[in-house]
Amino acid sequence: MQVLAQVIFGVIFLIANYFMVKNILRIRKTILLGKDVSIEASSQRWKNVILIAFGQKKMFKKPLPALLHLFVYLGFLIVNLEMIEIIVDGFFGTHRVLFPLLGSLYSFCINTFEFFAAAVIVACLVFLIRRNLIKVPRFSGVEMTSKPIVDANLILVVEILLMVAFLSMNACDYLLQQAGHEHYTSVGRFFISSSLSPLFAGLSSEALVFIERFCWWFHIIGVLAFANYVFMESKHLHIFLAFVNTYFARTEPAGKLQSMESVTREVKLMLNIPVETTETTTEPGRFGAKEVNDLSWKNILDAFSCTECGRCTQQCPANLTGKKLSPRKIMMDTRRRAQDMMKGIESQGKEFSDGKSLLGDYISEGEIMACTTCNACVEACPVLINPVDIIVQLRQYKVMEESQAPASWNMMFSNVENNFAPWKFSPSDRFNWVQKLD
Amino acid sequence: MAKYTAPLVSELVAKGENPEILFWVGCAGSFDERAKAITVAFVKILNHVGIKFAVLGHEESCTGDPAKRAGNEFLFQMMAMSNIQVLNGYQIKKIVTACPHCFNTIKNEYPALGGNYEVVHHAQLLQQLIDEGRIKIKEGGSFKGKKITYHDSCYLGRANQIYEAPRKVLEVLDAQLVEMKRCRSTGLCCGAGGAQMFKEPEKGKKDINVERTEEALQTGATIIAANCPFCMTMLSDGVKNKEKETEIKVYDLAELIALANEL
C-alpha cells in the first residue's frame, strides 16, 4: 500500500512537471514571436527587480490591497517551502522528514507557514468580497469578460482550499500524535492547527488518518495542478513574469518614445546627410505594428505579465471620460492575439493565417486614437508594463503604412511640413511675438 | 534702447559671441495668442536677471512632437534633423524651453538623431534662479495668501519626473498652495497630449479638460498654475466651459513670477 502510494505520487509528480515545462517553453516561444530588441544590462534593472517585484513598491500606492497581496505573496513563497518536505515525503514514504533534521527550528518553520496560510485565507476572502460583493470598479470593464473573471475567482478559491487543506492536515496530524498513532511522530503543537483541532475531535483515528491523507494528497495535487494552470492561460503568470518583466522594463524617462532607425536612414538620404555604412543593413520592413509579431518580444512579455488588475485603466484619462480606450484591454488583447497566433502556428505551420490581425480584429482604431500618451497607465502599473509603446506602434502602422490618419491630423502634418508649425500660420510670423515685449 | 530684448542667435554669433543658454520658444509660444504672453513673461524674467540668452527667431521649427505622437515618424525625423542641423551649426550647448513637449522631445528624442544638449524646462531654470537669489519676490507680493493650485503636465511630471521644481517656484509667491485630488505622479492629463490637441476627441461621455478643470475648481483655488501652453489652452477652455473665467485665472509659472515682480 505504502509503495503503491509512492509510485502514484512519483507518476503524478513527473507528469505534472512534464506538462509544466512544456507549457513554459510554449510561452517562451510565444513571447519570442515578437521582433528582436536588444536590452542592455544595467544595475538599475536589478534595482527595479528588488524594489518593484520583490519589494512591490508600486503596489503600496493602495495600502490595503497591497498589504493583503503581500500576505498572499509571502504565503505563496513561504508555504511553498513546505512543498519541499511534502515532495520528499511523497517520494520516500516518510512522514515529516525534516523534523529530525531541523529539531526545534522545525516547529518555528511550521508555525510560520501556518500563520501565512491563515493570512492567505483571510486575504483571499477579502479579495473575493472586493471582487464579487463590493464590486470594486477597476475589476470590471469591457475586457473583463467571463473568462478573466472566472480566472481571477478560481485562483482565489483554489488558494483558499489549498491553505484550508494544509491547516486541516496539521490539525488531524496533531490529534493523531496525541492519540499516539505510530506513523505520526510527535513533532509538537503548532499554534493555529492545534487551535483548529477541536473541529476534528471525536473522530475515529481511521477517519483522522483518512482526512489527514486526503488533505495531504489534495494539497500536493492541488499545487501541481495550479502550477500547470498558471502556465496555460492565467493572469497568474505574473508571479513569475513580474520579476522578468521588471528586469527588462525601460529605464529611460517615460516620455521618450523609441526612434525608428529604418526611418532615420531614409530621412538622412533625403536631407543629404551622410549615412554610415552600418546603417544600410537595417531592413526597412513594415512601419509600426499591425500584427502581434510586428511588436517586440518585450511588448509581448509585457502582455503575458499583466495581472489584469486594472490600475492602468483606472488612471487613464481617456477611459475615465468614457472613451473606448482601456490600457488593460490593449495588454489583454495583445496576449490573446499572441496565444491565438501560436495555436495557429502549431496547427498550420509558420505561414499560418486566419485573416485576422491585432489591429482591427482585436484592438480598434477608436481605442488607439484616444490615447493622450500621458503615461498614467505606465506609472500605475505595479509590474512596469508599458501600454503606450504598443499604442504608438499601432498608430504608426495606421498613419505611415495605411495613410489613415484622421483628417485633422493630416492637416496638422501638412502644416508642420510646410509652415514648420502644427497650425496654419505663416512661418514669417514666427517672431512676431517680439513686438509684444514693450 | 528697449527695456527688454530677445537677441537672435544669428546676430550674437555674427558678433563672435555665444549665448549662455538658448531659449527654445516653441510653436505655441510663437503663434498662439495666449502662449505668446508666456513667452513674453519669460523673456522679461531672463532680461531681469541678466542671463545671456538668445532665441532662434525664424530659424526655429516645430520639434516634430505632434507628428511623432500621431505616428508620423517620417515627419518627426525630418523636423528633428533639420532643427539639429541648425542647433549644432550654432554649437548650442544648453537649451531652456517653456513647453514640456519641446523639452521632452529635445532632451529625450533628439540624442538618438545626433542632437545632444543640456535641456531644462523653464520651471527648473526659475527654481535655480530663485535658489541662487537672482529672483526675489517682495514681502507680501500680489499673490500673498491667494489660493493657487498647480496642474502637473504629463510631459514634465510622469514623462520626466519633475514634480518639485514648479512647486518650489510657486512657494516664493507666498500664496496658499492647494493640491488637486489627483496630483504629482497621479496627476490627470489635460487632454491635449499625444497630438489630441490637433483633432477632435474620440467619442466619450465627457471631455478630459472639463474633468480636470472640475477637479481644479473643487480645490477652491482662484488661480490655476500651469507649465505648458497646451495645458493652458485646455484648462482655460475648461474654465470657460464652467463659466468661471471672471473668478478663476489660469497662469503659467513664468507669468506668475513676472507679475509678482511687476515686470
Ligand code: SF4
Ligand atoms: S497613456 Fe494613453 S492609455 Fe495610458 S493612461 Fe494615458 S491616455 Fe490612457
Ligand code: SF4
Ligand atoms: S497593465 Fe499593469 S496596471 Fe494594467 S492591468 Fe495589467 S498589470 Fe494591471
